[in-house]
Amino acid sequence: MLAQVRAVLQGIDRVSPTLAGTLALQLFCYPLPNRRLAPDRQTLVSRAGDVLARGQRADYRIDHRHTLRVYRFDGLPIDGESPGTAVLVHGWTGAAFNLAAFVEPLRARGFDVVCFDLPAHGDSSGRMTDARRCAQAVRRVIRAHGPVSALIGHSFGGAAISFALREGDLFPPQLAPHLRDLRVALIASPNQLSYVTAQFAGQLGLSAAAQRVYEARLSARNHISIADAAGNISYGRAGRPLLVVHCRDDKEIAFSQGENFTQLGDLVTFHPVSGLGHRRILYAPEVIERVVDFVDPKAD
Numbered sequence: 545m546l547a548q549v550r551a552v553l554q555g556i557d558r559v560s561p562t563l564a565g566t567l568a569l570q571l572f573c574y575p576l577p578n579r580r581l582a583p584d585r586q587t588l589v590s591r592a593g594d595v596l597a598r599g600q601r602a603d604y605r606i607d608h609r610h611t612l613r614v615y616r617f618d619g620l621p622i623d624g625e626s627p628g629t630a631v632l633v634h635g636w637t638g639a640a641f642n643l644a645a646f647v648e649p650l651r652a653r654g655f656d657v658v659c660f661d662l663p664a665h666g667d668s669s670g671r672m673t674d675a676r677r678c679a680q681a682v683r684r685v686i687r688a689h690g691p692v693s694a695l696i697g698h699s700f701g702g703a704a705i706s707f708a709l710r711e712g713d714l715f716p717p718q719l720a721p722h723l724r725d726l727r728v729a730l731i732a733s734p735n736q737l738s739y740v741t742a743q744f745a746g747q748l749g750l751s752a753a754a755q756r757v758y759e760a761r762l763s764a765r766n767h768i769s770i771a772d773a774a775g776n777i778s779y780g781r782a783g784r785p786l787l788v789v790h791c792r793d794d795k796e797i798a799f800s801q802g803e804n805f806t807q808l809g810d811l812v813t814f815h816p817v818s819g820l821g822h823r824r825i826l827y828a829p830e831v832i833e834r835v836v837d838f839v840d841p842k843a844d
Contacts, residue, residue, distance in 0.1 A: 546747065549571070549748070550747070550748055550749050553567060553568065553571075553748050553749070553750070554748075554749050554750075557749075557750060557751050557754045561751055561753035561754040561757060562754075562757050564750060564751070564754040564757070564758075565750070565753075565754040565755065565756070565757025565758035565759075565760075565761065566757065566758070566761060568744070568745065568748055568750055568754065568755075568757075568758040569758050569761045569762055569765070570672070571748070572741075572744055572758070572762065573672045573673060573674050573765075574664075574671065574672050575636055575637045575664055575665055575673065576637060591644070592641035592642070592644035592645070593641055593644075595641070595644040595645075595647050595648070596615050596640060596641055596644060596659075598617070599615035599616055599617050599647075599659075600615065600616040600617070600618075601613070601614070601615055602614050602616070604660075604684060604685070604688065606663070606680060606681060606684050609669070609670075610663060610668070610669045610670050611668060611669050612660050612661065612662075612663065612668045612681055612684065612685070613640070613660060613661045613666060613667035613668045614658060614659075614660040614685060614688075615640055615658070615659050615660065616656065616657070616658050616689065617647055617651055617656065617657040617658075618651070618656055619650075619651050619653075619654040619655045619656045619657070620651050620652055620654065621654070622653070622654035624842075626654050626655075626656070627653060627654050627655050627693055627694075627839075627840060627841055627842070628655065628656070628691050628692060628693030628694070628724055628725075629655065629656040629657070629658060629689050629690065629691065629692045629693065629694070630646075630650045630655040630656070630657050630658070630692070630693070630694035630695075630696060630839060631657075631658045631659070631682070631685055631686060631689065631692050631694070631695050631696070632646060632647075632657065632658070632659040632696050632697075632701075633659075633660075633662070633682060633695065633696065633697040633698070633701030633702070633704055633705055634659070634661075634662065634665070634698055634699075634701050635697075635698045635699030635700045635701050635732075636699060636700035637665070638662075638665065638666075638698070638699070638701075639661050639665055639666030639667075640659040640660055640661050640666060641666075642698060642823075642826055643659055643696065643698060643826060644659070645826060645827050645832055646696060646826075646832055646835065646836070647659070649832055649833070649836045650694075650836055650839075653836060653840045653842070653843075655693075655694065655839075655840075656689070658685055658689045660681070660685055662678045662681055662701075662704065663677050663678060663681055668681075674762075674765055674766055675703060675704060675707045675737070675766050675768075675773075676707065676765070676766040676767065676768075678700075678704040678707070679704055679705075679707035679708040679710075680708075681704070682695075682704050682705055682707075682708035683708050683718075683719055686708070686719060686722050686723065687718075687719070687722050689722075690721070690722025690723065690724070691722060691723065691724035692722060692723055692724070692726065693723075693724050693725050693726060693727065693839070693841075694726070694727050694728075694729070694839035695726065695727075695728045695729070696728075696729045696730075696731070696835060696839065697728070697729070697730050697731070697733060698730075698731045698732060698733070698826060699731070699732050699733055699734070699796070699797060699822065700733075700734075701733070702730035702731070702733025702734070702775065703733060703734060703737070703740075703775070705728060705730075706775050706778040706779065707766075707768075707773075707778070709778055709779070709781075709782050710777070710778040710781070725841065726782075726784045727784060727785045727786075727787070727838060727839045728779065728782075728784060728785070728786050728787070729786075729787040729788075729789070729835045729838055729839055730775075730786065730787070730788050730789070730802075730805070731789045731790075731825055731826065731831065731835070732789070732790055732791060732794055732796070732797050732802070732822050732825055733775070733788070733790075733797065733801070733802070734775070734797050734801045735774055735775040735776060735801045735802070735804040735805055736773070736774045736775070736801065736804070737768070737770055737773035737774070738759075738770050738771060738773070738774075739798070739801055741755075741758070741759050741762065741770060742755070745758065745759075775804075775805060776804065776805065776807050776808055779805070779808060779811065779812075780808050780811065783811065784811070785811065785813070785838075786805065786808065786811055786812045786813070787812070787813045787815065787834070787835065787838040787839075788802050788805040788806075788812055788813070788814050788815065789802075789815045789816075789817060789825065789831055789834065789835065790802025790803070790814075790815075790816060790817070791816070791817050791818060791819070791820045791821055791822070791825050792816055792817070792818045793818060793819060793820075793821060794821060794822045794825075795821065795822060796822040797822060799816070802814065802816070813838065815834055817830070817831060
């Protein structure tokens with residue numbers, strides 16, 4: 545499928561880079577789910593579905609046409625004050641079930657847990673989306689379930705969190721009352737939007753001219769500068785503790801993207817792993833334990 549799209553787009557590019565760049569943007573905003581699952585992943589997805597089935601399910605309206613599918617899990621009783629709510633944000637072409645392995649370990653620490661399908665993903669409505677709309681969805685969930693003390697994002701989910709927190713000196717004013725002692729954990733997330741756009745342009749074989757059109761229109765659509773859309777800027781401005789977990793053999797988001805977060809100095813804890821790739825990392829007991837320990841204030 546990608547080879548066919550690439551061939552058609554390259555043909556258009558030779559005639560009109562502007563049209564090719566415009567079409568590339570449309571493709572970039574269309575999350576095409578991966579329906580081919582290896583047997584071991586099919587088992588994990590089935591188990592994740594069982595987890596979500598135990599949650600309190602709701603559909604939240606985010607505008608006059610679109611809704612979000614949201615799952616909430618109450619934390620288990622613990623001694624002392626509840627640590628608050630943990631919100632899980634999945635990656636591009638994923639769904640809430642991708643982070644289901646974190647639900648019970650977080651509940652066991654007393655966290656209420658919320659996960660949801662991003663716009664145009666899973667059982668949320670829509671067919672196309674972008675970083676700005678996904679950031680709006682993150683904010684909608686935070687406002688509904690605050691105080692939120694932990695945000696955990698995988699891949700593009702980390703970028704969506706970054707966009708949600710990027711306005712203002714610390715947090716968007718309307719969001720600040722819903723956040724409490726926030727800690728953020730990113731798993732296999734990109735640091736720079738320019739890396740993502742260049743990677744996508746390379747997959748499509750776009751010319752430099754078409755890539756410039758595609759990136760310019762993406763910038764206008766999301767009200768951002770591609771060059772300035774970086775996790776180091778957003779998370780540095782937020783000034784809250786950050787854990788970054790990245791696999792050395794990640795073939796989708798380069799390990800160097802995780803390493804880039806270390807430029808934040810003492811704000812960031814960088815935890816490299818090996819042999820877990822881009823998705824198996826979400827089911828690795830060592831990763832789950834490391835993330836849960838990081839966001840749990842009692843584990844300090």
